[in-house]
Amino acid sequence: MxxxxxxxxxxxxxxxxxxxxxxxxxxxxxxxxxxxxxxxxxxxxxxxxxxxxxxxxxxxxxxxxxxxxxxxxxxYSYFSTLPKGRHTIKICLGTACYVRGGTKLIEKIKELLSIDVGETTPDMKFSFEVMRCIGACGLAPAMAIDDKVYKRVNPNKLKQILDQYS
Ligand code: FES
Known part of the structure:
Protein backbone atom coordinates (compact mmCIF):
# COMPACT_ATOMS: atom_id res chain seq x y z
CA MET A 1 0.00 0.00 0.00
CA TYR A 76 18.49 17.75 1.07
CA SER A 77 16.97 20.26 -1.36
CA TYR A 78 14.41 17.63 -2.34
CA PHE A 79 12.61 18.09 0.97
CA SER A 80 10.37 21.09 1.49
CA THR A 81 8.98 22.54 4.71
CA LEU A 82 6.71 24.89 2.76
CA PRO A 83 3.43 23.84 1.16
CA LYS A 84 3.64 23.11 -2.56
CA GLY A 85 1.14 23.83 -5.28
CA ARG A 86 -1.01 21.11 -6.83
CA HIS A 87 1.38 21.07 -9.80
CA THR A 88 5.13 21.61 -9.92
CA ILE A 89 6.69 23.28 -12.94
CA LYS A 90 10.36 22.44 -13.37
CA ILE A 91 12.34 24.31 -16.00
CA CYS A 92 15.56 22.59 -17.05
CA LEU A 93 18.66 24.74 -16.83
CA GLY A 94 21.17 22.07 -17.75
CA THR A 95 23.73 23.16 -20.35
CA ALA A 96 21.76 22.25 -23.49
CA CYS A 97 18.56 23.84 -22.22
CA TYR A 98 20.38 26.90 -20.93
CA VAL A 99 21.99 27.45 -24.34
CA ARG A 100 18.73 26.91 -26.20
CA GLY A 101 16.56 29.30 -24.25
CA GLY A 102 15.82 27.81 -20.82
CA THR A 103 16.13 31.25 -19.25
CA LYS A 104 13.47 32.60 -21.63
CA LEU A 105 11.10 29.95 -20.30
CA ILE A 106 11.86 31.06 -16.77
CA GLU A 107 11.15 34.70 -17.60
CA LYS A 108 7.90 33.75 -19.30
CA ILE A 109 6.71 31.65 -16.36
CA LYS A 110 7.54 34.52 -14.01
CA GLU A 111 5.53 36.87 -16.21
CA LEU A 112 2.55 34.51 -16.54
CA LEU A 113 2.31 33.47 -12.89
CA SER A 114 3.83 36.50 -11.14
CA ILE A 115 6.01 34.27 -8.97
CA ASP A 116 9.73 33.68 -8.74
CA VAL A 117 11.66 30.41 -8.80
CA GLY A 118 11.05 28.56 -5.53
CA GLU A 119 7.64 30.12 -5.01
CA THR A 120 4.05 28.93 -5.21
CA THR A 121 1.09 30.80 -6.68
CA PRO A 122 -1.31 32.23 -4.05
CA ASP A 123 -4.08 29.89 -5.28
CA MET A 124 -1.74 26.92 -4.62
CA LYS A 125 -2.04 25.79 -8.23
CA PHE A 126 1.61 25.89 -9.29
CA SER A 127 5.00 25.69 -7.62
CA PHE A 128 7.94 26.81 -9.73
CA GLU A 129 11.38 25.20 -9.67
CA VAL A 130 14.52 24.94 -11.74
CA MET A 131 16.26 21.63 -12.34
CA ARG A 132 19.37 20.23 -13.98
CA CYS A 133 19.05 18.02 -17.08
CA ILE A 134 15.96 15.88 -17.34
CA GLY A 135 17.44 13.70 -20.08
CA ALA A 136 15.90 15.46 -23.06
CA CYS A 137 18.98 17.47 -24.10
CA GLY A 138 18.53 16.67 -27.81
CA LEU A 139 15.12 18.34 -27.66
CA ALA A 140 16.02 21.34 -25.53
CA PRO A 141 14.72 23.50 -24.03
CA ALA A 142 12.79 21.09 -21.85
CA MET A 143 10.57 21.40 -18.84
CA ALA A 144 8.36 19.17 -16.75
CA ILE A 145 5.05 19.70 -15.05
CA ASP A 146 4.63 17.00 -12.41
CA ASP A 147 5.65 13.79 -14.26
CA LYS A 148 5.02 15.05 -17.78
CA VAL A 149 8.04 16.23 -19.78
CA TYR A 150 7.66 18.93 -22.46
CA LYS A 151 10.36 19.19 -25.12
CA ARG A 152 11.40 21.99 -27.50
CA VAL A 153 9.21 24.32 -25.51
CA ASN A 154 8.39 27.63 -27.14
CA PRO A 155 7.92 30.40 -24.54
CA ASN A 156 4.92 31.65 -26.52
CA LYS A 157 3.21 28.26 -26.05
CA LEU A 158 3.64 28.23 -22.28
CA LYS A 159 0.28 29.82 -21.50
CA GLN A 160 -1.45 27.18 -23.60
CA ILE A 161 0.41 24.44 -21.68
CA LEU A 162 -0.36 25.93 -18.24
CA ASP A 163 -4.03 26.35 -19.14
CA GLN A 164 -4.34 22.57 -19.38
CA TYR A 165 -3.84 22.26 -15.62
CA SER A 166 -6.53 22.85 -13.02
S1 FES B 1 20.07 19.93 -20.34
FE1 FES B 1 17.92 20.10 -20.31
S2 FES B 1 17.30 18.09 -20.72
FE2 FES B 1 19.43 17.91 -20.60
Missing part, protein backbone atom coordinates in the same frame (compact mmCIF):
# COMPACT_ATOMS: atom_id res chain seq x y z
CA UNK A 2 2.65 2.50 1.06
CA UNK A 3 4.63 1.78 -2.13
CA UNK A 4 1.63 2.72 -4.25
CA UNK A 5 1.12 6.12 -2.67
CA UNK A 6 0.95 9.15 -4.88
CA UNK A 7 0.56 12.79 -4.03
CA UNK A 8 -2.79 13.29 -5.73
CA UNK A 9 -4.38 10.40 -3.85
CA UNK A 10 -2.92 11.50 -0.51
CA UNK A 11 -4.03 15.11 -0.94
CA UNK A 12 -7.62 13.94 -0.79
CA UNK A 13 -7.22 12.25 2.59
CA UNK A 14 -8.06 13.85 5.94
CA UNK A 15 -5.14 14.76 8.17
CA UNK A 16 -6.07 11.88 10.50
CA UNK A 17 -5.84 9.42 7.59
CA UNK A 18 -2.55 10.97 6.47
CA UNK A 19 -1.10 10.43 9.95
CA UNK A 20 -2.43 6.85 9.93
CA UNK A 21 -0.54 6.27 6.68
CA UNK A 22 2.59 7.80 8.16
CA UNK A 23 2.28 5.53 11.20
CA UNK A 24 1.96 2.50 8.90
CA UNK A 25 5.00 3.70 6.96
CA UNK A 26 7.08 3.98 10.10
CA UNK A 27 5.94 0.52 11.24
CA UNK A 28 6.85 -0.95 7.83
CA UNK A 29 10.30 0.59 7.88
CA UNK A 30 10.85 -0.07 11.58
CA UNK A 31 11.32 3.01 13.72
CA UNK A 32 15.05 3.20 13.09
CA UNK A 33 17.17 6.29 12.53
CA UNK A 34 18.81 4.64 9.52
CA UNK A 35 15.42 4.67 7.78
CA UNK A 36 14.82 8.38 8.36
CA UNK A 37 15.35 9.51 4.76
CA UNK A 38 12.98 6.90 3.31
CA UNK A 39 10.36 7.81 5.93
CA UNK A 40 10.73 11.54 5.20
CA UNK A 41 10.43 10.84 1.48
CA UNK A 42 7.11 9.02 1.96
CA UNK A 43 5.90 11.62 4.49
CA UNK A 44 6.42 14.29 1.83
CA UNK A 45 4.33 12.27 -0.65
CA UNK A 46 1.59 11.88 1.97
CA UNK A 47 1.44 15.50 3.18
CA UNK A 48 2.82 17.30 0.10
CA UNK A 49 5.54 18.89 2.24
CA UNK A 50 7.06 18.43 5.68
CA UNK A 51 5.37 20.71 8.21
CA UNK A 52 6.63 21.05 11.77
CA UNK A 53 3.99 18.75 13.32
CA UNK A 54 4.93 15.96 10.89
CA UNK A 55 8.66 16.35 11.61
CA UNK A 56 7.99 16.32 15.36
CA UNK A 57 5.86 13.19 14.99
CA UNK A 58 8.62 11.42 13.04
CA UNK A 59 11.27 12.51 15.56
CA UNK A 60 9.16 11.14 18.43
CA UNK A 61 8.43 7.83 16.68
CA UNK A 62 12.10 7.33 15.81
CA UNK A 63 13.24 8.49 19.26
CA UNK A 64 15.43 11.11 17.61
CA UNK A 65 16.01 14.75 18.53
CA UNK A 66 13.73 17.05 16.49
CA UNK A 67 16.76 19.19 15.63
CA UNK A 68 18.45 16.21 14.00
CA UNK A 69 15.41 15.49 11.82
CA UNK A 70 15.29 19.18 10.81
CA UNK A 71 18.99 19.04 9.97
CA UNK A 72 18.45 16.17 7.53
CA UNK A 73 15.45 17.92 5.95
CA UNK A 74 17.38 21.15 5.41
CA UNK A 75 20.40 19.30 3.99
Missing amino acids: VNQLNRQMCSQLSEIKQFELLTTTIENYEAKESNLIQILHIAQVIFGYLPENVLKFIAKELSMPYSKVCGVVSF
